[in-house]
Amino acid sequence: AMKISRGEERIFVWCFLLAMMEIEGWAEIQTRHIFIDDPVSSLDDHNIFVTASTLYDLIEKHFNERKIIIATHHYGLFSILSNWLKKGEMSSKFKNNLKSRILSRKHGEFSLESIRGDVFLYHLRVLQILKQAQKDGEVHPYHLALLRQVLENVSSFLGDGRISKVLKSIGFENAEEITRIVHTLTHKNVYYYEPNILVPDNLALFDEILEKLNTHYEFVIRVSKS
Template structure:
């Protein structure tokens, strides 16, 4: 199908959450623009939804203040149609709240376009360390991406913008230039966004990052989230019967449980797009998770959140073998005290402590992690 047909198909999906994995250069940003243009036509020429993509990021640019030896370096906010909504930020609190899980090492301040007329809105952002608030700094590319992403997450909640453009969110690749820990945190924030809005609007997420795609897909379909991302529908079925020479129509109702989400691989060849189901992808992304863990072990950069990824692999293996608990894999591997150690993994991979997942593993947990990974990859002989 061409881009126009793909856009129409995405608009018509009954699922409110759409996850799309695609390699770079597939045209994800152009797809978000195509979706915007198509839904504007359907909405009488007005924006129907809100967006985060490369164009969103381009609204922010560094003024390095080189003539003054970078004394007043700042991140400028270009004028755009969003100004009417950005002006509604009374202070930095909404953005700071979204940044909190990332635990930034810097602080920031919004600067008005005109100091004598703050009603004109915000024109730039200055960054500084809490220990030196008078000295403006330039944050890293990764930190900048996180800041802009959190800026838009806060903007999504501004009254007026979302109220008027409330049909959908289209989020394109929010994790470029981010490390594994920040990708994990971003995944958790996206899951919260899904949970909050999936019953009121469509949310489309495109990404080239298999780890992000894998995390979200597994969380969406996990039993603990079943009540949030599944819906029950009553299906009426008619059947005809003949009783004593008379044709009788019998109507039966049955309950049908359906997902609120759809996950697909997006492939492109020449100018033709194709949406691929995950029968092949399930194998692919769990192999990729194992490769991520292998790399983390080799670099001696093991963080607590890596237990989340290891648990995902064990859950997949257990499910494939027809078992309902990931600790079954520990039994198969003859891990000593497997019940006790499954409790440790369960605690370290619990979603309620994700903000703290940037901490390094302590020596005992690192030893346990490497032991399980080594035994698992030896016993099941994955091709990595």
């Protein structure tokens, strides 16, 4: 017998899944739906981007022939993957095939709720995640992507669509330069090579944007004690 680590086990499972996706000899009923449950439960935060990118590539390749259902408890993975599919360069081709839902429990009953009806609470939750990571000293590269999403949604709410305008309104004189930096740091291909920590300059930028955003718009965000 050979003992393998949990990480090696996860790699094996992923290899098995990827191989199954390529097999064409299955009966139609066996490949009509592909259900991927909680793919990041034992991965570190850096690998969330790699996992999201892998899932995105699978969806792009197979979404016309198969229905792919992904369930996750990780807000970061959900938010990043949903954003790529809804607002990415190829979002138009997914438009009629994509549904994003949040499992909610109210009055003892569970229901799948559309994000549209919960937009305000959803983005407060993202901001809460960012503040908690900042407080705990656990800010990872993927948190920058979540921060970018908040900026994009604020700019969309204001009717402009440019995050540079939001950055300028919260006090950045070099808003265009900061926008380019944020876009570069949050490009999905970067995360195959990025370490799991932010360099001091990028961490300082994250802190400054988050602080100015919360101060300007007076978001009330509560985080748990360490």
